[in-house]
Amino acid sequence: MSELASTGWTIKRTDAMVELILSHEEIVAAEFGESVVAGMAFDTSELDAEADIPAEIVKRARVVIVEVRTDRPASLRRLTRLHNENRALVIIAAVRDPSITAMQALLRAGINDVVALPLTRRDLEAALERIRSELERGTSEETARGKTISIIKSVGGVGATALLSQAAALYAQREGERGRTACLLDLDLQGGNAATHLGVNPDLTVSDLLDAGKRLDPAVLTSVAATHSSGLSLFGAPNELMPTDAVGTDQVCDIVHLAMTQYGTVFLDLPSDWTNWSLSLVAQSDIVFLVIELSIASLRQAQRQLSLLTKLGVSPDAVQVVVNRVEKQMFKQINLRDASETLGKPIGLSVTSDFALMNTALNRGTMIRDIKSKSAIGRDLGKMLDAIDMLLERGG
Template sequence: MRNKILGIVTNTAEAAESWTLDVGDEGIHLILSEQEVAASDILGDRLSGQSLTLSMLAPSASLPSQLVSEAKAIILEVMPDDEASMRRLAALRAAHPALLVVAAVRNAEIPLVRALLRSGINDVLPLPLQASELTAILDHLRAEITAKGGQNVKTGQLVSIIKSVGGVGATTIATQAASLHARSVRQAGERVCLFDFDIQFGNAGTFLSITSPLTLADLLQGGNRVDRELLGSVTLETPTGLHVVTAPTEIMPLEAVNAEQVFRVVELAQRNFDTIYLDLPGNWTNWSMSLVARSEVIFLVCELTIASLRQARRQIALLRDQGIDPARIHVIANRVEKKLFRAIGLADAAAALDHPVNLSIANDFPLVSSALDQGVLIQELKARSRICKDMADIVDCAMQAVEARRQAEKG
């Protein structure tokens, strides 16, 4: 059953303690508990013509990651004597420093208001909520959003690396390409990060010759404690300027990973880095598919063998079925023999996949093996090798996508 209230739509089929009212198109979210909604006078005709989203959540409930990622401003109920509620507010502020945040508080005395404002909260709104006060704060938030050009806070580009089958060299490509990307944009002040999301067999840290007592597991198990400071503690910076989050030291079951936590971690990374490379597991999960769907660039690594191409075709079909634009999918043919007569060529592969194959990497096992054993870039061992040019083409593809998105945002 769906009821129309003042231009606000309620879904009464859902649990009363967690539901959403009308999605406005201005990115302003109001989050209140059931008790505060009932105590307010915002229903009826008092907010006619206003555009906002009202989500009804308990004062200490986790905030939906999608809601936060889409928001330009959030008015959030806060209970000062509830530790979990205060942690939720602090985590929101820390993870999204450019987001407009208003704390809605009952009996907010001056010392508390001052403390909240000093902590970086943009404003404080008294509870129970009155329509006239809400209208005033909405007008103020709209002015702030307009002053910022209507843009949301910075969101770094996601680059996903997936594989047709295991052992095709996806992690090698991820570590080498991400390192080259980081080195090329370092002087411009841009930051690149690599997340090893292969939580069972991740090897990015090994290939880069780095180890850390803190890994991706600390972020996935951190709950609402995940903030910029924890992210900084987990990431390691390599000599190229690449920041790396290594895979867990212990094997984790794929089904044990909380999707909301994955999105929380990645969205935090997007606030802090310009480009994030995601080295994803070979087996699909709901969260890995969601990450790929959010990515600007998807690199699918395969080899020129019947088995690898057959699985790559299945992967492309799956991505298309999920509504992912095929133009975002870039096939990388790895370990290509540069011979005049090959059993399977790039044109053959493109025909077999029904998808372009514009990127390839030369087969130079001794050079690649030596670089991985030493934990260095291939470029540092043999800068003029064909494989270095091939890696540079992959980085150029990712960087062109970055520029294309920037131009689209300006337009």
């Protein structure tokens, strides 16, 4: 044991790769027993939740589990500073009863995971198992990760999944020409139809990834993927309805994070109703497409969606509104300018309404361009792909 000035104490082990930093109260309340968990030894340091973390601790660590008090600005600043000054460090935040907003703030601060306080051996082991797999696969922050594109709907029935399916397949082909890969995870657990829209009938689905638990690894991920003719790897929605609130945030985030290590671009089709895990995924996405239509109900709900995204801290530049099923009529009750003014946001993407063409593609389970090589919808989808390229290049 060695002193840390007058702020607390630490227990050091020569084989430790994990640093556990908790206040006195949380150390007393913790139940993790031995100093080796999930095959990794860890040091334990007692520090107040706002106290500066000595450089000697950070220097020797590969993983830091640090207490964060979300009601204390100084504690949050400490976490942000720890991440900004140590980009290669794997950071796990230990928090008591975090709210959804607090959870998003922590994820945006650059941490890798969150564990609940008081700390238990089971939770600690689960977190370290996930981190150990990352370390073994070499997917720490020095390793490039794929980009994530989430599709959300203002209201159900706006055709978001149909658009996503077509756009993802087209983008996968574009990425293939660049020597890169893309996948689509259909996480609409109750209404997902991406596989059907693309004429794919997968033997395994997202539910098999959820069931894998700790067995989830690149081999399991690959075994579940169904390959579309465009080169897109498709992970279909469950064959049977699943309650969205029965799925844990860690479960879904583990799947998406693993997909990001295996594919250059990861498309996510999310449920219409918000869940803790869908909020978390959207907050971490590089691009969020909000699909709307020109109706009062859709615009009102889109306003609420945009307000929520702002509260979550999602960059306005990352959120792109896509107006679907735009009819070319001389006189319309609501036009694109009206929609832009209502939402207080420029709308640069729209998709022309062509019910016959889209419906034929969906019923056949094929791509629009295979039915009609040149069409207004095809042109508009091309603009979506160009927007993805531009936004991802701008975001680095």
